[in-house]
Amino acid sequence: DWTDxxxxxxxxxxxxxxxxxxxxxxxxxxxxxxxxxxYKYGADKILTWQKERKSKPDFDLKSFHQSILKYGDLPFSILEKLL
Incomplete structure (x- = not known):
């Protein structure tokens, strides 16, 4: 246990x-x-998806982030399929 x-x-x-x-x-x-x-789990998932997609020639970081944001609050199992 950590104290303050x-x-x-x-x-x-x-x-x-x-x-x-x-x-x-x-x-x-x-x-x-x-x-x-x-929060940390979500950040790691998004960075993993980004890394996987960066190797594609048509990858665009801004579009990647916009595609995540446009779906709103979804479970990661569904969001990953939509990306």
């Missing part, structure tokens, strides 16, 4: 001068811990 002090020290090791953000983020993670995991 340990979490703040970890943050300060990598992001100096942003203590106000650190305190806010520590409080948010304590209130809503699963959100952090789902």
């Amino acid at each position: 002090e340990k979490a703040l020290a970890f943050w300060q090791q990598y992001l100096q001068g942003k203590d106000d953000i650190a305190l806010r983020e520590i409080a948010r993670m304590k209130r809503w811990p699963a959100q952090v995991i789902t």
Whole structure:
């Protein structure tokens, strides 16, 4: 278990001068811990899809992002099929 002090020290090791953000983020993670995991999982899925599609000659990053956003809130299993 990490104390707030340990979490703040970890943050300060990598992001100096942003203590106000650190305190806010520590409080948010304590209130809503699963959100952090789902956010990271989603980011990893999107980066994986992007990497897979980058090798295609017609890949366009802006279009890729627009295609994700236009479908709104969908499960990844469905979104992946639509991309």
